[in-house]
Amino acid sequence: MLKNSLLSFFFSLFVTVSFAQKLDTTKLDTLFYLLQTNDKFMGSIAISENGKLLYSRSIGKDDLEFGKKSDSNTKYRIGSISKMFTASLIFKAIEEKKLTLNQTLDAYFPSVPNAKKITIGNMLNHRSGIHNFTNDNSYMSYNTLPKNQAEMVIIISKSKSDFEPNSKMEYSNSNYVLLSYILEKIYKKPFAELLKTKIVTPLGLKNTYFGGKINLKFNECYSYNFVEHWEKSTETDTSIPMGAGGIVSNPIDLNIFIEALFAGKIVSAKSLEQMKTLEDNMGMGMFQMPFYDMKGYGHTGGIDGFSSVLAYMPDNKLSIALTSNGGVYQNNDIMIAALSAYYGKPFVMPTFTKYEVKAEDVKKYLGKYTSDQLVMTLTITGQEDKLYAQATGQSTFPLTATEKDTFEFATAGIKIIFNLTDKVLELNQGGQKFIFRKE
Incomplete structure (x- = not known):
């Protein structure tokens, strides 16, 4: 349900019971x-x-x-x-003959673009082309405010289709919001009651x-x-x-x-x-x-x-x-x-080591970096002995040094490695590697 972006104690031990020798x-x-x-x-x-x-x-x-x-x-x-719960409820409705996978969306929400071509099945496996409303910048301006069905349908319907229905897969929360409303329509009961x-x-x-x-x-x-x-x-x-x-x-x-x-x-x-x-x-x-x-x-x-x-x-x-x-x-x-x-597979425990960066060394990393792989700029700034990064259109995030010239933003699984000699940085996230060159 998260909006897409680049950045996509005391023990409280409760129950530890072992029924099998397998689990370490x-x-x-x-x-x-x-x-x-x-x-x-x-x-x-x-x-x-x-x-x-x-x-x-x-x-x-x-x-x-x-x-x-x-x-x-x-x-x-x-x-x-x-x-997973919503999909299960949809399939229960199908088994109860209240719905079919081939039923088109226009029977319920004709205002959604391409509604006559979009099936229940397309929505279930994200092949509908319905634009994902949580991707829009405006989403964060209203996400904490209550919305009724009519308001949400307007929000979802105002965007054009991202692609022709069933031509490809692209994850969209809009699909399952609409499926929730369809369940409410066919059963004439609130989603919360149907779930229960x-x-x-x-x-x-x-x-x-x-x-x-x-x-x-x-x-x-x-x-x-x-x-x-x-x-x-x-x-x-x-x-x-x-x-x-x-x-x-x-x-x-x-x-x-x-x-x-x-x-x-x-x-x-x-x-x-x-x-x-x-x-x-x-x-x-x-x-x-x-x-x-x-x-x-x-x-x-x-x-x-x-x-x-x-x-x-x-x-x-x-x-x-x-x-x-x-x-x-x-x-x-x-x-x-x-x-x-x-x-019984091998697994290396994390160490959470930190590398101390001196304030005078921070300035070596500062600047704007661009990449041929991504249409964006990564700006590196510093304050005393702390380093920060900001991608175009995104919020600033802190970088923690883990070793010489290597920094992480663990919350988003980002690792940045600086090559000061060549004036480049390597950004690693989600198994992908991107090279940025200092301007």
Whole structure:
């Protein structure tokens, strides 16, 4: 649910139970100890095998101002993992003969560009061409304000199609906001009620529901961003993301949900197979998550300072859910560690080393850098012994030195390596490498 951009303690140990010799809980305990003591992550994880809880841990705080510690009952906004729930509700509607994958959008929202060509199936696997409203600069001007269906449809409809329906895949939150409204239209009930009656109650989920204003009394937590120190994040009004990113849950509940989904307890085996079928690496409400030669399925999520991952490995009936309300260590690395601990694969623990940069050395890095690979300028500025970077059209972010001429912005997984001799810098993010030359 996050807007796209370049930048795309005390232990609170709760439950650690081992039902299998496979899982190296010591490795996971060590990782979370390092994350905790270095203030790199706040959140919860749960690992289950065939419905049995193998490991659960929570670190950090629900509320930093008053020091309320997180535990296994803490509830998080799960962002785009909500799409798995919404897709499941759509397939239940299909099984109840209320909808078909080939039904076109014009029957519900004819004002959306290309509505006569866009099918329910196109929306489920992001092949609709409907513009993603969270990509617009204006999004951040209203995301904390409540919006009703009519207002959101106007916002989504005002943009032209990004491409011809079913010609390619491009992720768009607009698809699942509209799918939420379609569910409300065909059932004549609020999305929150449909979620509760068709998924939450039948599965006995105790910590899952459509979110509202964050309330600590309900064991919900605030989210935080780290910019030199933890800062409380804005709070998106859930009337905007709807079923694209408005659900609240926790790791234990998420594991129960995905286990039930793959066990045929929510939708039929036929429907699940359709959800799993990939086209341009995207399924309907889920995508593939490979680990070595194994194939898992699931979804990631991000909204405000919250981030999450849910994965299921069918061959082992293994489910892993990770929810966070603040982190400068990548969720993907924690998931790799968890899977490595289960499958006996090697994993190197982070060291979080820092390299001291003297104030007089900072000026060597300053300047504007441009790249032939990206249409943007990266401006490096400094203040005393601190270094900052700013990409064209983006906010300034701090850089932390990890070794000589090497800096990181861990929140976004960015590493910058300076070559002072050649007057270039190398920016690494998400497995990609970009070269910038100083002007």
